[in-house]
Amino acid sequence: MIRTILLFLAALPLVSCIGEDAGDSAPEGPARTVLVWLGGDNDLTGEVAQKIEALRRGWRPTGGACLIYADSRRDGARLLRLRGGCAAAPEPYVETVAEYGPENSASAEVFGRVLRDVTAAYPADGYGLVFFSHGSGWLPAGTLRNAAGEAGSASASPASRSLGRDDSVPEGGSAEMELADFAGAIPDGALDFILFESCFSAGVEVAYALRHKARYLLVSSAEMLSPGFAPVYPTALPLLFDASRPTADALAAFGRAYMDYINTLDGAFRSATLSLVDTSYMDVLAARIRELLGNSSHRADISIGLQHFDRPGSYGDIPAVPRFFDFGQWAGRIAGDEVNAVFGEQMKRTVIWEESTERFLPSQNGFEIRCHSGLTVYVEQPELVKLNEYYRRTAWYGAVWGGN
Incomplete structure (x- = not known):
């Protein structure tokens, strides 16, 4: 209760900057508050300051607020807020709202606590979440092992583990957050969107688990190369706060800005996949797949030749076999031509926008x-x-196969 009150009091000066100082620079209409989760208390710690600076440069006054939960090896966990960009403070700046000290940023309890505090202290018409850390989608913690890489290099985030990883838990341990725990920490209907700045987040299993938590997901089928969205935050960040336009349009514009940037790069750096998913269709999609599976003979060799989006053997993973296959291609194999056309229409409603490069880290x-x-x-x-x-x-398996 005390923590929530303090956060609310810290939020009060924001009204002065927006209402009195910003003048016509602050847009009228609905407002959105966005929480940016930087889970960098691991080998991604070097990217935390880089992303904060990119976010600061992209901040524009809105009726909402941008809060940044930043956890790094050097600074511990902090809650920051982007300020300025108005007449009283033309240059955007970063303000510290709370110092949490050492804590487990890959804990669903910590994640849920911060999310509750932010939504209570910074009321808005809608809320968004940007989640940055290691990731392996629906896979259980520890399924994929370390994959060498460095910030700024043409390689993927150094490790692919569940959703988030914290290397500073007691006794030198490492904590990871599994998909079910992540979803459980988010109240139903709490978020307009989740933007995943992490690897392998486009799993149909992920979208199904989060279908009641956020309407839209901006996700990557493959790994996400360092430095992620940092190069486009300075210009594209305002799109995440524009609650006056359809959320899907704003997110698709953000996604296109990232892919436009990627397509200016050469060689291995030009490697990316991105898509925008409308989770409101996930129950219908699951029912459709269940029907297709019931009317087909499921072959044991169905995965042979399927498009995959991981790099088997690159993570210390044994056995070195693919784990992330293209959903649309897989569904096409279990459906006949006539049925597949109907399913294709359903996919267009579910995946609003997608884009990829021609190859990935060749x-x-x-x-x-x-x-x-x-x-x-x-x-x-x-x-x-x-x-x-x-x-x-x-949950996805239970929905399409009718239980265990």
Whole structure:
């Protein structure tokens, strides 16, 4: 209660800057507050300051607020707020709202606490979340191991683990947050969108688990190369706060800005996948897939030749086999031509926008991108007995196969 009151009091000066000092520079109409989660208490810690600076440069006065939860090895966990950009303070700046000290930023309890505090202290017409950390979508914690990479290099985030990772938990341990815990920390209907600045977030399993939490997801089928969205935050950040236009249009514009930037790069740096998913269609999509599976003979070799978006063997993963396959291509294999046309229309409603480069890290155990539907799916394989068992406990599996 005390923490929430203090956060609310810290939010009060924002009204002065927007209402009295900003004048006509502050847009009228609905307002959105966005929480940017920078889970960098791990080998991504060097990117935290870089992203904060990029966000600061992109800040413009709005009726809402931009809060940044930043956790790094050097500074511990802090809650920051972007300010300025108005007549009283023309240059945007970063203000510290709270110092949390060392804490586990990959804890669903910590994530849920901060989300509750922000929504209580910074009321708005809508809320968004930007989530940056390691990621491996629906996979259980520890499924993929370390993959070497450095900030600013043409390589993916150094490790791909569940959703988030914190390396400073007691006794030198490492904590990770699994998808079910992440979803459980978000109240139903709380968010307009979640923008994942993390790897392998486009799983149909992820979208289904979050279908009641956020209407839209901006996600990546493959890994996300460092430095992620930092190069486009200075120009594209205002799109995330523009609650006066359709949310899907604003997110698609943000996604296109990122892909436009990627397409200016050369070689391995020109590697990216991005898509915008409308989660309100996930129940319909699951029902459609369940119907297709019931009317088809599911072949054991169905994954052979499917487009995949991971780089088997690059993460210390054993056995080195793909785990993230193109959902649209997989669905096409289990459907006949006539049925597939109907399913294609459903996919267009679910995946509003998608774009990818022609290849992904071709010189680093990468792959050609022959098709990209905007969603991925796991396909059970005989080499992955334990992962198959875990998969059968996911909400998506229960929805399409009718339970365990």
